[in-house]
Amino acid sequence: MAGRKVNTMEELAEVSGISRPTLSKYFNDPDSVRETTRGKIKIALERYDYRPNIFAINQNRKLTKTIGIVVPYSADPFFAEIVRMIERRCIDAGFWPLVFSSHGQQELENNALATLQSLRPAGALIAPLGRSSDFESVQSFAEEVPTIVFDSNVNVGEAFVGSDNSQSIGLIVNYLCRTGEPPCFFEMAPVNPNANKRRDAYIKTMQALGHDPMVLQVDGAGWDFENIGLKEGNRLMVERKLPSETVLCSNDRLAVGLIAAAYQNDIKVGYGEGCSLRIAGHDDHPQSQFTCPPLTTVAQDYSSIAEHSVELLFGMINGESRTADRPEVLFEGKLIMRESA
Amino acid sequence: MAGRKVNTMEELAEVSGISRPTLSKYFNDPDSVRETTRGKIKIALERYDYRPNIFAINQNRKLTKTIGIVVPYSADPFFAEIVRMIERRCIDAGFWPLVFSSHGQQELENNALATLQSLRPAGALIAPLGRSSDFESVQSFAEEVPTIVFDSNVNVGEAFVGSDNSQSIGLIVNYLCRTGEPPCFFEMAPVNPNANKRRDAYIKTMQALGHDPMVLQVDGAGWDFENIGLKEGNRLMVERKLPSETVLCSNDRLAVGLIAAAYQNDIKVGYGEGCSLRIAGHDDHPQSQFTCPPLTTVAQDYSSIAEHSVELLFGMINGESRTADRPEVLFEGKLIMRESA
């Protein structure tokens, strides 16, 4: 690509001696042109630096190669990780993933959806804000764009992929009850359906095991979960209002904050000798193995969720699976026993 | 937006009674049309759901409203946070930020740059991979697109914005020396210029203070820093090869791993009574305040870096500041004294 800069396919046609429509075919699928032709094109491409204009391409194709990914908060470790996996798979499949973060705000979520829609993407994978989502916006988006909803199950789109909170919470509550004092449940005012499901699952499991559920719902808005865990944990510890020596947190980030609070109050966390507080989380964030003590938690099946979401979407895009019903695929959580509980 | 769906500006012109060129003006700048006209357009927009086709817009405009953001690893807390801030500012300024993550791989970085270039963005903010960047690709990109480089200073683009590693490392080394045993320096094989600058600054500062520098360079590839800190830290502790009771880590993620290693080896970390190891980091990642003990570190000035990068870029885009030289703007780090050192 040393030669002069070639800006349009027309120009490339001139210098390569290949007609523009054939070039167009080539760029859509190199294997769709004769091998000798392909060779000539490749040689031309080495000599002249050319790259098709994405805007012009997408303006005419009915089906874009764009895939939209919308998450509530891109800096959250769970979403950062799952987005990373989804992106990878899209790229491998020859698609072009575009990530939008709502930063926790309805306005930005609507914005992202609107922008995305005007990009006429082949499909979208969205994890809605949940309670603060503008339901109508999300719905009207999903009517136009093939959409898979993941993580937070609001009732739109063609399918939902997420974790079986009922199973996963059941799992860890059971574990905690078998190995020590029954846990209380530490949560913030729920921001999405997951939070509600987790609490309900906690209550149900506790009752099934013959224990009284103890739900601690603390205040706090936004996505600064660790801080809320720290502040409210601190308060509860200072005021000695923790109803149990075992605390199950609604998610790992709260647990991280709570562990920090325990440290500040000289409370030793763990399941072993000399420990006076057990703390468990939910999700198995990437950093949860590095807390002190390492966090006992339930792992969400990141890679299955990512893979299955993407597969479902590709299926829809290829028109394979237009089912009338809206399947909900739930993956089971795995108990991750570490030292904190 | 209840009425029938309007797909093109032409159609909107019909139903609104406003000519298409005027509508075009309106969408480029609502204030450029007469108020009565603006009113009519707004009313039409409420009745008919219409949004200009982004592809068509960008195909024709010489200057796109797109801003590319390329980072080496989107799931890294530092980048997650700084991207969040940059995105916000771009959106507020009416631009359309597109985030690409290289996931640590040269191929993906090249890919991102190529894709981005074909989007003809108004400008780009890139944090290159550093040592594994394909320098030529980055350079040829920066020649076409107004580019600000941040975080990792490879010598391309119109300007660099980052942290003054020399100052920040000097600061914390000084602090550590004044408050206890001089630190050794814990790092991985450097992946970018920052790592080198930090080590060099460490050595220089130690020498200036009359101490012998002790650099521990551990193996490890990829972006799994905490794990490397944990594994290598474990090894060093088990083999009793830590040359000092104070360890300054090249970044917070390594420090998080090292703190976990100390915990596993029953080594109490902190500056107070009964502690036998001090650990400090660099960057002040969002989660560093929640480690146990909370991490003493040097804070990079996230918001200044984000703001200044964006401002410089906007300046270039508006043609204000085409300086011949390539300014390098460095922000100072702030010492964050917590309990770990």
Added chain:
DNA sequence: CATGAAACTTTACCCCTGTAAAATTTCTTT
């Protein structure tokens, strides 16, 4: 009310590629 500037409409052409249809060439097959 006349005047001129500002805003608007009309008309027309441009951007760059997709894509369909018909005509031509190339390759494969018998």
Added chain:
DNA sequence: AAAGAAATTTTACAGGGGTAAAGTTTCATG
């Protein structure tokens, strides 16, 4: 070598909106 299939070229139009030029309307001003 002739026929047929496959690939290519030619031709032509479409997509949705930017934008310039010329003509028309609107508005503020004197």
